[in-house]
Amino acid sequence: MKNNKLVIIDYGAGNIKSIQFAFKRLGVDAILSNNIDVIKTADKIIFPGVGEASSAMKKLKKSGLHIIIPQLKQPVLGICLGMQLLCKHTEENDTKGLGVFNVNIKRFSNRVKVPQMGWNTINNLKSNLFNGITPETYMYLVHSYYAETNDYTIAETSYDGVYASALQKNNFYGVQFHPEKSGDVGALILKNFLNL
Amino acid sequence: MLTKRIIPCLDIKNGRTVKGVNFVDLIDAGDPVTLAKKYADMGADELVFLDISATLEGRKTTQNMVLKVAEQVNIPFTVGGGISSISDVEALLKCGADKISINSSAVKRPELITQLSNKFGSQCITVAVDAKQVNNKWLVHLAGGTIATDINLFDWVKEVEQRGAGEILFTSMDHDGTKNGFANTALAHMANLINIPIIASGGAGNMQHFIDTFKIGKSDAALAASVFHFGEIDIPNLKQQLKANNIAIRI
Numbered sequence: 001m002k003n004n005k006l007v008i009i010d011y012g013a014g015n016i017k018s019i020q021f022a023f024k025r026l027g028v029d030a031i032l033s034n035n036i037d038v039i040k041t042a043d044k045i046i047f048p049g050v051g052e053a054s055s056a057m058k059k060l061k062k063s064g065l066h067i068i069i070p071q072l073k074q075p076v077l078g079i080c081l082g083m084q085l086l087c088k089h090t091e092e093n094d095t096k097g098l099g100v101f102n103v104n105i106k107r108f109s110n111r112v113k114v115p116q117m118g119w120n121t122i123n124n125l126k127s128n129l130f131n132g133i134t135p136e137t138y139m140y141l142v143h144s145y146y147a148e149t150n151d152y153t154i155a156e157t158s159y160d161g162v163y164a165s166a167l168q169k170n171n172f173y174g175v176q177f178h179p180e181k182s183g184d185v186g187a188l189i190l191k192n193f194l195n196l
Numbered sequence: 197m198l199t200k201r202i203i204p205c206l207d208i209k210n211g212r213t214v215k216g217v218n219f220v221d222l223i224d225a226g227d228p229v230t231l232a233k234k235y236a237d238m239g240a241d242e243l244v245f246l247d248i249s250a251t252l253e254g255r256k257t258t259q260n261m262v263l264k265v266a267e268q269v270n271i272p273f274t275v276g277g278g279i280s281s282i283s284d285v286e287a288l289l290k291c292g293a294d295k296i297s298i299n300s301s302a303v304k305r306p307e308l309i310t311q312l313s314n315k316f317g318s319q320c321i322t323v324a325v326d327a328k329q330v331n332n333k334w335l336v337h338l339a340g341g342t343i344a345t346d347i348n349l350f351d352w353v354k355e356v357e358q359r360g361a362g363e364i365l366f367t368s369m370d371h372d373g374t375k376n377g378f379a380n381t382a383l384a385h386m387a388n389l390i391n392i393p394i395i396a397s398g399g400a401g402n403m404q405h406f407i408d409t410f411k412i413g414k415s416d417a418a419l420a421a422s423v424f425h426f427g428e429i430d431i432p433n434l435k436q437q438l439k440a441n442n443i444a445i446r447i
Binding site: 116182 | 197198199200201236241242263266267268270271272289290291292293294314316317318319320362363391392393416417446
């Protein structure tokens, strides 16, 4: 594996312990930080997030991270709400996101149970993030809002129709699922990220 | 397609699994981490830990256990038992629990559901409901089913959903321990009333019971303890059976 200084952005939104442990199982000690200098000098960055979008955005603004994150040049992986916040807008409390992806986040309709909770497949895989991962692989997802398929889609999942369960634009990657909780295949995705 | 979930439940007291766990090839069946890893390897989709420690010290020990599970197990898990405040939840989530489950405290103070889902997000708040039929009415019970209330089960789950819970874990006390199958009529009725996932609990005895609760009970997940702990049902076999019956399941 490449030499990596891995930073998990710690802005008070979500279960970052699990992500840290997942990397530890891969033999990588991740640094938890909300310090702009630490984040800027990282080789790889994880942008996590669990919870509600508008309060997470408020936390990012408080520390100035909303300016810094879109300017990052190294590989950034947004997970779950982290991915959604990298988008332009989310219907969750009508919240403006960071705008890296020109994508709107919508709420699942009541035709399906909301939140989607459990294991679902990822298909149409289009990124080296998924090296060694076969289509129809199951990943763990918990979410009420989703990204419509768009130009940046690198993985698709079906729930209330087909949606984008992973996005990529240049150095920015986003996954709606939780690789840190998706068994050995999830661990492989994190390993692929470290090898980018 | 989103798959149905198979969830083994472990009772934890002072950081150890209790109530009989009988895996022949486990050296120490009381160690929750070893057991959790084994279930994850077998294909369990999720785990639930129910803390039955009576003392504050016991609960602290459980928190350390949660940390160790999060460190070593790579599937999601829920922790329930004795949780009654924002700080209880915060401590468990910080240790790496993915979801927490509240039960009696939610009935006593329904606003706790609202507070927790606002602060931590619906996705990590499971409300566990224990109920049994009294004079043909499903009534909610407290404290592990020992205390009856006059709250109607179906009214309660609707309120739980409205207050922002992300999921319901419904245990039928009429079925729990009987090994005669899940409470599918009540589960199916509940599934028509609410639009959040429902975990069926209580009554698992054989593989057909799981098929029935997914097909007839419209459950999203099924939880069981002893049939898994004593090896009466093997999870990989169960999942093959479910798949053979056209139930969406992760193999």
